[in-house]
Amino acid sequence: MVDAMEITSSPPPVCLADFAELARSVLPPQVWDYVDGGSGSEVTLAGNRTALDRVGVLPRVLTGVATPRLRTRLLGREYAMPVGVAPMAYQRLVHPDGEVALAAAARAAEVPYLASILGSTPIEQVTATGAEVWFQLYWLRDRGLVTDVLARARDAGCRALVVTVDVPVLGRRFRDLRNAFRLPPELVAANLPGGRDDLAHGGTPGVNPVAVDSGAAFAPALRWADLRWLGEHCELPLVVKGVLDPADAVRAVDAGARAVVVSNHGGRQLDGAPASATMLPEVVAAVGGRCEVLLDSGIRGGGDVLRALALGADGALVGRPMLWALAAGGQAGANTALTLLADELRDALALAGCADPAAARDLRTVPMG
Template sequence: MPERVRAETPPVSFDDYAGRARAVLAPDVWDYVAGGSAAEVTLAANRTALDRVAVLPRVLRASHTVDLGTRLLGRPYAMPVGVAPMAYQRLVHPDGELGLAAAAGAAGVPYLASTLSSTPIEQVAGAGAEVWFQLYWLRERALVRDLLDRVVAAGCRALVVTVDVPVLGRRPRDLRNAFQLPPDVVAANLPQGRDALAHSGAPGVSAIAAHTDASFESALRWTDLAWLREHVDLPLVVKGVLDPRDAIEAVRVGADAVVVSNHGGRQLDGVPASVTMLPEVLAAVGDRCQVLLDSGIRGGTDVLRALALGAAGVLVGRPMLWALAVGGQQGARDALVLLAAELRDALTLAGCADPAAAADLRTLGAG
């Protein structure tokens, strides 16, 4: 009886979604989603560093209602959260990108669509969310131009350029599993047949890494982002910044926001946790652009921590894939409702009537 009751209880934390997702996903798919690079030091550090951040609440400032609303890139959203860009979402559930985008739309938060989406951007943009398109710079400039034309035509609200993937980080779990995409999951935004390497497995080889390294430009430069700023009339977000000097350079080329991110611990192992570098990046750019935090967010308390440190908002990644795996579109909707409830509780307990008020809170242990 106790086991049956637990199985029927809805998830009450993102950890609950993680446990249930692991039970339903194939082991190699779980490893692809959950794993990090090399020894996974940075993967673990993201959580350790967030857990070290203590927020000092204010008292006798309670409000009858807490308004979670905020503005990101000049547009209103229901809370300071976006769904992070993640590849091949149909790996975890048939609803895939369409389900997760619809869930983001229902929650009133932006959905960041990946270049390596398993659903074309035109379909994702019609799923009900405000879509920001995440760009991996491809080796062929003509393909980049074509993709950008499609992004603009689809009505995407922003362009997010990921800058920390000159090559894919070495991910031992995928190497051990000889991980490859199943035939029905494709890189839907790329020309047909361009992802053949991603479906060609061999012992000790990650087909995903082989495809990525063959497709992505490994020598992306700031001049490329300057070209992009001149040719695409969308807010520009630079994702994958850790060094404050790079944040300053992003502002120089016209970025409207930067995302402090170590790619969820999936690129260079041994780099600092994203939240560790957040205060330095904020100090470097001041009010010249918005700063978002990515990597390791696991609930409303983490969102409060980021806001208290000065971030405009956060991107949530793996937990949304866990929820999608567990319950498809409805699971993802439920997870975002849960996150909103956790954030509302956290703000209330911290004495904040809205996300902006969290910036006045003191924090300890962020360094």
């Protein structure tokens, strides 16, 4: 873990990208690479950004819009904007307040906070912030433990269950291998029974101990029958994260999903997988309004959220920029980042002639470059 850092830069951050260098300046190099890096040669990591940059949004004029409304509904609940904080593991790795600070910022911004099963703070402390918390699950090898974790999330007051399906094994992350990255001993997976992440603190050269630990804890052979079982036994709305193929999105809905998240895990799993934004329109068309669709991977500002909406998404998840802001300034940094994101989205909607997020879904997109 690193000590808290006040945001004292001059000029102060004016967009989410400004937090990246602030975070890099305070984080140990190995931790920065863990946060910033992707799998393999990072082709998919770069592709996420390239794909979004190539989406041109055709603005409408003379629509009479002065101040757009950002409020939206996701999974039947109202939020201040169509954005959620993506699930990310071990947030106390970048700031001592970790998940509590980021959840508190999400509460202040009135957006959902997706809490990782690999969070470094117990889920009960996260929900105690008053945030609207969706709990993210990796499928454990022991189904009895899955049941226990689900009951714990429900009892803590979580509003939805997000099951991540694109991690049969952890992607090979060359930066972490070169750095011999491992978790510090005081950092544990606080939502796993008994911690259950001892292997993530050791290891040998050339072996990623976090990957070894994940392989020991998580079931690599998750099947559609398991997802259907989850849909039948979970009392919370089910969200399936990590879908790229439209056919998989349809099967997820058939298995009980209320929403799917089009995601390649931020470029951290299969290197060479297509960008999430590239597949988004096909997924939206395939599900045909039977579930909500969110975009994850590569979101860096309000303009990207507008792009996601114009491509048919109901909302977007923002990940790495929130870790940058957390590292740079704790909850204050995260508050600033979400405020900037809302301001950018409001401006983007106004410039596109949209009164609200729903109107943005009617915009045309054209390829750029």
